[in-house]
Amino acid sequence: EEPKSALPDYASWKDENAVIVHSANTLETRRDAIGSGVVTPSNHLYVRNNLPAPGNEIVADPDAWELRIEGVNTPATLTLAELKKIGIESVTAVLQCSGNGRQFFTHGPGGTQWGVGAAGCVVWTGVPLRDVVAKLGGVKDGMEYITGTGGETLPAGLDPKTIMVERSIPTRALDQAILAWELNDEALPLTHGGPLRLVIPGYYGVNNVKYVKQVAFTESQTDAKIQASGYRIRDVGVKGAPDQPSMWEMPVKSWVTTPLEKAGSGRNMIHGVAFGGNNPLDKVEVSIDGGSNWLEARLLGPDMGRFAWRPFVLAIDLAPGEYRIVSRASDSEGNAQPQERTENERGYGNASWSDHGLSLTVS
Ligand code: MSS
Structure with missing residues (x-):
């Protein structure tokens, strides 16, 4: 029996028998808690936060949450209430951290020592991003990436680019991207990115930006560190750089x-x-x-x-x-x-x- 650590406050509703608490920002689903059904129960689902979660007040009035959309022909700020009137779709998708299975590497990579459980399969409900884009006059010419920005309040005194969660993914993902406000048929909890999350089915976890406050179609990838040098595949001993493969589409x-x-x-x-x-x-x-x-x-x-x-x-x-x-x-x-x-x-x-x-x- 591994000793159990206490669940962090923002995730106190998780089933403590189903998760391994690696740190306040990282909870893993136990191998035998995945279950034999398709959908991972929300209270068993892993959690990975690169920054501390925002306060619970951001989910108090979900419909009032505002999303800025840039890089379309008619840029706009839309509330969640307005997004809900544009369209709706549900998609069942695997959410998996880029570092899932890190524990098996023997060169000792830093970061959470995930076994198999930084993954789950869940139902997302929201509006397809392509429907929102169509309503705003389409993507501006020459835009090659979808850049999503997380809604965390950044600690003062640090260069925001070094800590912010802002990810760019190729516009080919527009076919499948959704702006989700429900997880497994319930209002999206703060723990998993409520009130609104950019979900890119088929892409690694990091691209699924929680508490998303801006989606911009951009000519190039963001220069935020999490994109420019983070989440890049390179040989052992090599530093991260923008020309290395980014953690985008997941393989079998x-x-x-x-x-x-x-x-x-x-x-x-x-x-x-x-x-x-x-x-x-x-x-x-x-x-x-x-x-x-x-x-x-x-x-x-x-x-x-x-x-x-x-x-x-x-x-x-x-x-x-x-x-x-x-x-x-x-x-x-x-x-x-x-x-x-x-x-x-x-x-x-x-x-x-x-x-x-x-x-x-x-x-
Ligand atoms: N978002 C935000 N905003 N923030 C953070 O931190 N993280 C990432 C995603 N998103 C973040 C975000 C990661 S990194 C992951 S995995 C995911 O998320 C998780 O999810 P959940 O819900 O499970 O917690 Mo790795 O690739």
Whole structure:
């Protein structure tokens, strides 16, 4: 049993038995708390804040929240009440931190030592960004990025660019971007970015800007540090720079969730989750011998679309012994989850099937 640390105030409604408290700003879902359903319960969902969350007063009157929209032909400031009249859509999507799986890197990258649980699959409801843009006369010519700015109050005395949460993503994501005010059918809580969040299904967590106060279509990427040098893939020992790949679209990934560590002999149900990232999922295979032999798993639950994960199960008889259980997913484009992680300085984007396996003792 790992010792439990207290939940921070802004997330006191989380189920303390379902999460690992890494710090006041980082809560991870326990591997066995992901469950066998498609949707991760909100009170099990991981939390990652780069800055302390704003005060609860920002969700007191959600409809009054204001969003500035720039880089369109008719820039405007719209309240959430006004956005709600433009359109509405629900999308089920995986939310996953760029650093999920960092714990398995051996060069000791700094940052939260996430295992498998900086991820969840949730239902977002809001207005498609493209509908808002259409209402404002379309995107101005020559704009290549969607730049979202978080609504945190920045501590005084520091250069805002070094701490603000402002992310740019390519305008190709306009097809799928939504401005969400509901999470799993409830008003979006402050903890997950209420009253309004820019959600980019298929993209890593960091691009899903919480308490979004501005969305700007821009010619270039923001020079905020979190974009310019942060969240970039580079070799171990190399500093972050704007020409390195940014943590945008997620690749295909899966992992087993239960049984953990010990099981009884005979019939066992091996559970896990699999998703295609920015592409639809094709299939997932499970191996009980560390990857020598594979069996196709059965996908569970309804297919909630291209951006959602599918829980999977493999029913199998196990004799007493030691097993290494791993899973390997592939997407509709024929990309398979790799055996090994791509080594990189910050420990981002770990999709290795080998790293994400479980060792099981059956007696
Ligand atoms: N937003 C804002 N505003 N702030 C912050 O801090 N963070 C990021 C996103 N967004 C932030 C934001 C991150 S980094 C992540 S993951 C996410 O978010 C998380 O979410 P949740 O809801 O879970 O907490 Mo990594 O890639």
